[in-house]
Amino acid sequence: MKWTEKQAEAIGLRNKNMLVAAAAGSGKTAVLVERIKQLIIDEGVSVNEMLVVTFTNAAAAEMREKIVQAVTSEIEKNSGDTAFLRRQLNIIYKANISTFHAFALEVIRRFFHVIGIDPDFKICDEAQQIILQADAMDELFEEMFEKDNVDFTTFLNNYASSKNENAVKEMIREVFQTIQSVPEPWEWLENSVENLAMDEENFLQSGLFKEIKEYVEKELFYARTNYDKSIEIFEEAGAVKFAVKCREDLAAIDEAIETFESGNFQKFGENLGKISYARMVTTKDEKEPFDEVKEFAAIYRERCKDALKEIKQNYFSRPLHEYIEDMNKVHPYAKTLALLVKRFSEHYRQKKEEKKLIDFNDIEHYALKILKNEQAACEYRNKFKYIFIDEYQDSNVIQDTLIAAIKGENNLFMVGDVKQSIYKFRLAEPEIFVEKYERFKKQENQQDEKIDLNVNFRSKGNVIKAVNDLFARLMEGYDGDAALYKGVSYEGELDYPAELHLVDQKITEDMDVDEEIRELKSAEMEAFIAGKLIKESLGKSIFDAKNNIERPMTKRDIVILMRGQKNYADKFQQVLTEMDIPSHINDSDGYFDTLEIQIFLNLLRIIDNRRQDIPLISVLHSCIFDFTVEELAEIRSNCKNTSYYEAFYRYAAINPHIHSTLSEKCIDVLKKLAEWKQVSEFMPLDELIWKLLWDTGYFTFVGHYQGQTKTGKSQSLNR
Numbered sequence: 001m002k003w004t005e006k007q008a009e010a011i012g013l014r015n016k017n018m019l020v021a022a023a024a025g026s027g028k029t030a031v032l033v034e035r036i037k038q039l040i041i042d043e044g045v046s047v048n049e050m051l052v053v054t055f056t057n058a059a060a061a062e063m064r065e066k067i068v069q070a071v072t073s074e075i076e077k078n079s080g081d082t083a084f085l086r087r088q089l090n091i092i093y094k095a096n097i098s099t100f101h102a103f104a105l106e107v108i109r110r111f112f113h114v115i116g117i118d119p120d121f122k123i124c125d126e127a128q129q130i131i132l133q134a135d136a137m138d139e140l141f142e143e144m145f146e147k148d149n150v151d152f153t154t155f156l157n158n159y160a161s162s163k164n165e166n167a168v169k170e171m172i173r174e175v176f177q178t179i180q181s182v183p184e185p186w187e188w189l190e191n192s193v194e195n196l197a198m199d200e201e202n203f204l205q206s207g208l209f210k211e212i213k214e215y216v217e218k219e220l221f222y223a224r225t226n227y228d229k230s231i232e233i234f235e236e237a238g239a240v241k242f243a244v245k246c247r248e249d250l251a252a253i254d255e256a257i258e259t260f261e262s263g264n265f266q267k268f269g270e271n272l273g274k275i276s277y278a279r280m281v282t283t284k285d286e287k288e289p290f291d292e293v294k295e296f297a298a299i300y301r302e303r304c305k306d307a308l309k310e311i312k313q314n315y316f317s318r319p320l321h322e323y324i325e326d327m328n329k330v331h332p333y334a335k336t337l338a339l340l341v342k343r344f345s346e347h348y349r350q351k352k353e354e355k356k357l358i359d360f361n362d363i364e365h366y367a368l369k370i371l372k373n374e375q376a377a378c379e380y381r382n383k384f385k386y387i388f389i390d391e392y393q394d395s396n397v398i399q400d401t402l403i404a405a406i407k408g409e410n411n412l413f414m415v416g417d418v419k420q421s422i423y424k425f426r427l428a429e430p431e432i433f434v435e436k437y438e439r440f441k442k443q444e445n446q447q448d449e450k451i452d453l454n455v456n457f458r459s460k461g462n463v464i465k466a467v468n469d470l471f472a473r474l475m476e477g478y479d480g481d482a483a484l485y486k487g488v489s490y491e492g493e494l495d496y497p498a499e500l501h502l503v504d505q506k507i508t509e510d511m512d513v514d515e516e517i518r519e520l521k522s523a524e525m526e527a528f529i530a531g532k533l534i535k536e537s538l539g540k541s542i543f544d545a546k547n548n549i550e551r552p553m554t555k556r557d558i559v560i561l562m563r564g565q566k567n568y569a570d571k572f573q574q575v576l577t578e579m580d581i582p583s584h585i586n587d588s589d590g591y592f593d594t595l596e597i598q599i600f601l602n603l604l605r606i607i608d609n610r611r612q613d614i615p616l617i618s619v620l621h622s623c624i625f626d627f628t629v630e631e632l633a634e635i636r637s638n639c640k641n642t643s644y645y646e647a648f649y650r651y652a653a654i655n656p657h658i659h660s661t662l663s664e665k666c667i668d669v670l671k672k673l674a675e676w677k678q679v680s681e682f683m684p685l686d687e688l689i690w691k692l693l694w695d696t697g698y699f700t701f702v703g704h705y706q707g708q709t710k711t712g713k714s715q716s717l718n719r
């Protein structure tokens with residue numbers, strides 16, 4: 001392979017901390033492997049002396065395999081002494097090529113004594129975690145009720161419903177979970193609570209205000225740039241008169257920005273309110289150029305309007321002192337909440353300790369605690385001559401702090417693509433990548449180097465063009481550095497244009513139905529269209545850039561990417577199977593996320609309490625009760641503005657003389673649920689689960705439909 005200049009630099013540069021911003025298909029993995037390979041083969045660095053952090057176990061295995069291949073082929077080529085290389089093959093399976101979690105676990109196993117935990121610890125699975133947390137929560141509430149804690153009771157009176165304390169429990173769990181993403185959770189929580197007690201003067205000096213200010217500045221810049229861009233579009237098209245009117249709006253925007261910069265926030269709020277936008281009409285003589293670009297320009301106008309509206313609504317709709325008063329009012333409650341979270345965490349910790357368990361969040365926190373110990377950190381610092389981090393855009397602050405504890409002066413190689421950041425929901429912080437990118441760009445430190453890889457070797461010209469067109473509109477700062485450039489040299493007619501198919505999801509517009517039903521329906525429709533396109537495309541000639549040949553398209557060439565798998569992936573697979581298109585779901589979710597386990601858990605939930613709409617809909621639509629999307633929608637449209645369960649119940653209660661098959665179906669469901677509920681009151685849980693598996697036919701269905709592994713899951717659910 002002939003490396004590009006930038007790739008060669010990323011492979012060959014030494015004694016630098018390197019941040020490689022690698023666009024999709026730009027050879028990121030190839031470069032990473034080549035760099036490691038050269039270090040081993042040409043420079044005699046042992047794999048033992050490297051830490052390679054990947055984002056998934058699968059990526060770690062793939063990386064290891066690629067290194068094995070490279071070393072093996074070198075041994076085959078080499079007629080001299082290959083002892084060193086052979087040794088590498090022997091030790092590579094023990095080398096630190098792993099996820100952050102696996103590495104953190106290794107740190108804990110090696111230095112458990114530093115933080116005084118039992119060396120026999122086990123990792124708590126999701127089910128155990130849910131159960132232990134629920135127990136800890138019950139203990140916390142008992143303790144608080146027993147102590148007759150006044151703050152607690154006042155908190156409940158304000159935040160719990162009259163029926164139960166679930167909302168407060170959820171709040172405690174959520175805060176607990178959220179603070180796990182920072183290295184010092186309790187300090188962070190305490191500071192955040194104390195921020196709420198500030199007076200106006202302190203607030204204006206605080207870090208919180210600084211953050212808000214920076215955010216508003218950024219948004220103002222964004223709003224202004226977009227409005228300016230919309231004017232430019234009109235000017236270039238020749239709709240000059242309208243552009244002049246818009247320039248007056250822009251002057252008002254500028255005036256508001258000036259008041260913000262001068263620190264007169266009261267006036268800024270007023271000025272924001274005064275901004276008006278020219279109506280989108282123009283004179284006859286300019287109608288043609290105006291009409292031609294108005295929709296395009298409106299995209300930029302709307303961005304500006306939305307951004308300013310949001311600033312106003314979120315921060316400047318009232319005088320500052322009112323906001324401060326609100327914050328001060330909330331402060332005592334936040335303090336109580338923080339106390340509850342802390343006590344909850346202590347109960348939970350104790351439960352884990354009794355069972356010698358540590359959970360997923362503990363792993364990184366414990367490792368971090370250990371690496372604060374200089375001796376432990378020093379051991380890893382000496383061990384690793386080179387540290388590589390793949391998918392750096394998905395790292396979080398804890399992981400970044402962890403690496404900071406063991407890195408040397410100039411031995412870090414980080415590679416990622418902020419456009420591919422997909423783990424925000426796991427509290428990944430792409431900002432870490434962006435901040436480092438900006439810092440490396442400025443070259444404040446001679447040892448830091450930033451390299452952009454933006455030549456894409458995977459796609460042909462039309463796809464690259466479509467991606468660039470789309471991202472330039474969607475993403476701030478999508479400039480020359482960020483854009484993709486074509487690496488595949490193919491130019492012929494097999495460079496098919498990108499296509500966009502819009503699915504007219506009638507149900508979404510016409511019917512007032514629940515979100516869950518809508519999603520199921522749209523997945524079905526989209527899957528059908530995708531299936532049709534696949535059928536039309538199979539066998540068509542394509543150019544295989546990797547092998548540099550023309551060949552017919554096969555099923556293996558096709559991938560379906562989706563935003564989230566929930567409600568989608570399984571529906572897609574079902575529809576594709578019906579269309580005779582075999583498919584495989586690349587399912588990286590945990591056991592409890594698997595759809596059939598979720599459905600079964602939902603069944604247990606609604607047996608316990610059937611007034612839970614989402615679990616109810618999921619079970620109704622599953623093979624257990626087999627309601628179609630249309631039937632679910634029919635039930636809902638018959639009775640709007642109530643819970644779904646209520647609608648369902650009422651549908652079942654329709655006058656028996658005008659009974660439809662659908663209402664009979666509903667009656668059957670209610671009868672079954674009542675029967676299971678009765679049984680559940682005396683039958684042990686494991687027996688109940690077996691009964692349900694057989695009664696519903698679920699055991700057989702899952703076994704048949706999805707194969708052995710999934711039946712294994714239903715069995716282990718029982719275990």
Ligand SMILES: Nc1ncnc2c1ncn2[C@@H]1O[C@H](COP(=O)(O)OP(=O)(O)OP(=O)(O)O)[C@@H](O)[C@H]1O
Pocket residue numbers: 001002003004007022023024025026027028029030031457458546
């Ligand atoms: N200089 C090059 N010349 C030709 N092909 C290349 C070059 N660099 C990389 N490739 C090929 O481009 C394809 C994409 O490379 P690779 O998988 O390493 O990219 P990536 O950046 O990791 O992709 P992504 O992050 O999108 O998964 C591979 O088939 C690789 O062999």
